[in-house]
Amino acid sequence: MCGQEQQRSDLARRDILAELCARFPGEVGEAAAPRPGRAWATVSREVLRPVTEFLLGCGPGAYLSTITAVDTGEEFQAIYHFWVAGTELNLRVRLDRREPAVPSIMDLHPGANFYEREIHDLMGIEVTGRGKLERLAVPDDWPEGHYPLRKDWPGLPGGESA
Amino acid sequence: MTKYNLPVGPQHPALKEPASFWFKVEGEVIVDVDIRLGYNHRGIEKACESRNYIQCLYLLERICGICSHAHTTAFAQGVEEILGLEIPARAKYIRVIIAELERIHSHLLWLGVAGHEIGFDTLFMYAWRDRETVLDILELISGNRVNYAMNTIGGVRRDIDQAKREQILGMLDPLAERVKFYTDLVTSEPTCLARLENVAPVPADKAVALGTVGPTARASGIKVDVRRDDPYAAYAEIPFEVITSERGDLLGRAIVRLGEIGESVKIIKYALQNLPEGPLTVKAPRKVAAGEAVSRVEAPRGEDIHYVRADGSDHPERVKVRAPTLANLFAVGESMKGAYVADIPIVIASIDPCFSCTDRMIELVQSRTGTSSVMTWEELREYGIRWYGHGHRS
Incomplete structure (x- = not known):
């Protein structure tokens, strides 16, 4: 496990991607570090929670910057942007368009609350295991099943659209 | 003690992140907070x-x-x-x-x-x-x-x-x-x-x-x-x-x-x-x-x-x-548990959110009787100043 003895001010940049690959052999795909301070990796949603737990344990200051939801046309992606040990680790979870769902990590990191609600409101990605997803970004009277950031969103009934 | 729900916001739709805070208060003390955003999501x-x-x-x-x-x-x-x-x-x-x-x-x-x-x-x-x-x-x-x-x-x-x-x-x-x-x-x-x-x-x-x-x-x-x-x-x-x-x-x-x-x-x-x-x-x-x-x-x-x-x-x-306010709002909500109603304006302002220059409506709802009274943000601010002026918590 990662050392907890680090001071919060410690800036030692570790090879967090290598540590992640070593800790979860065979589970981490598309690992890339295009430049210092940036790393990318893809994991399945089945290991998202243990990976999150591992990353947040890597230094006392580790946190989730945000979650980006992407619609590539073929699939959805949820990208979890973690700031951990001097690297922005972008953890991609690929999701089938027919069943876009990720497990909640809110119990591991309360700061994920708003970001999970946001990817549900705008991209229609279900977040399981955290109870009802209260609306955050869209109005209370926004029609069900309308996810404006999806590429195939037809606009609101009645004409208003992007 | 009777609990009140104290909604603060939403407000003037001119800024990136207007917010609505729902405070549950016991007397002057805030015991719970809920936050609602998105009133002016501009896409x-x-x-x-x-x-x-x-x-x-x-x-x-x-x-x-x-x-x-x-x-x-x-x-x-x-x-x-x-x-x-x-x-x-x-x-x-x-x-x-x-x-x-x-x-x-x-x-x-x-x-x-x-x-x-x-x-x-x-x-x-x-x-x-x-x-x-x-x-x-x-x-x-x-x-x-x-x-x-x-x-x-x-x-x-x-x-x-x-x-x-x-x-x-x-x-x-x-x-x-x-x-x-x-x-x-x-x-x-x-x-x-x-x-x-x-x-x-x-x-x-x-x-x-x-x-x-x-x-x-x-x-x-x-x-x-x-x-x-x-x-x-x-x-x-x-x-x-x-x-x-x-x-x-x-x-x-x-x-x-x-x-x-x-x-x-x-x-x-x-x-x-x-x-x-x-x-x-x-x-x-x-x-x-x-x-x-x-x-x-x-x-x-x-x-x-x-x-x-x-x-x-x-x-x-x-x-x-x-934007950073989204990351900070949740913490400020949590930090308010245990604070006083009189602290609401300055605590919200303390993270420098993007909605400080607006006029907000404060509705005080007494949960048992269902009665409510409405204060503006300005009245709440003055209430806080008066409350401290009368020597509370000194």
Whole structure:
């Protein structure tokens, strides 16, 4: 496990991607570090929670910057942007368009609350295991099943659209 | 004791993140908080998908009237990373100068708002008068007091010539003196201490777990600053201190912001005196090859993060923005548990959210009888000042 003895001010940049690959052999795909301070990796949603737990344990200051939801046309992606040990680790979870769902990590990191609600409101990605997803970004009277950031969103009934 | 629900907001739909807070109160003490956002979600991310990169830059500049340069810097850096563009050294320095002027502008604005919320309007007027110095400098450089439009993909759009540099350097020293005065004032003046000291503290572990950023995190002893931790533009070459406080309370946030103004003045002076010669831009292609990048900037309120995904056309496939207020709002809500109703205005203002200049309706609903009364934000502010004026918690 990662050392907890680090001071919060410690800036030692570790090879967090290598540590992640070593800790979860065979589970981490598309690992890339295009430049210092940036790393990318893809994991399945089945290991998202243990990976999150591992990353947040890597230094006392580790946190989730945000979650980006992407619609590539073929699939959805949820990208979890973690700031951990001097690297922005972008953890991609690929999701089938027919069943876009990720497990909640809110119990591991309360700061994920708003970001999970946001990817549900705008991209229609279900977040399981955290109870009802209260609306955050869209109005209370926004029609069900309308996810404006999806590429195939037809606009609101009645004409208003992007 | 009877519990009340106390809704605060939503309010004036002019800003990025208007918010509604639902407080559950027992007597004067807040026992629970719920936050609702999105009243003015403008769909900027979606709108970017149907605009070219330059148009996106101008749209993203308008996410916020104060940290407009932070957003365009974050976006431009992301696009430049996908393109593999290295912008000229002079452009990097000018980006830093504008960013630090923007930080001083934002922090002085905050100081004034904080003064106003605690009934110290003299501080408000002083701080905003001194803020004019920074706005004058920004106007001198860019022609605009806000929304400076300095960034473009591949560099910056305007130079700072020798005459302007000398003029600006002459304006900075008096400003640094004023900031020393404010620091002494905030840490010794009885009104400031009564309203800021030990109010709604966020301990360090909670600040991390709730994902706080910027001065809000640094005031809880978390030494996190994108400029130092993940240097961009010219920050790796410019000496400066990351200001922190172990206090965690509102006074800590004031001390951190004031300290940061002093550091910003130093950074600007260094950058002006060491401005590299050379061009302002490198040519950027109109179309961006497929790729993606994550760009981070230390905005005045904390980490501003942009995700940009390009598909080879002249407009982005996806732009994602997370402004710092979203990261800090949740923590401020949690920190209010145990605080007093009279503290609501200053605690919300303490993270410097983007909705301080608005008129809000406060509805007090008594849960047992269903009766309700309505107060405006102004009345709630006056209530808080009166409540402390009558010697509560003294």
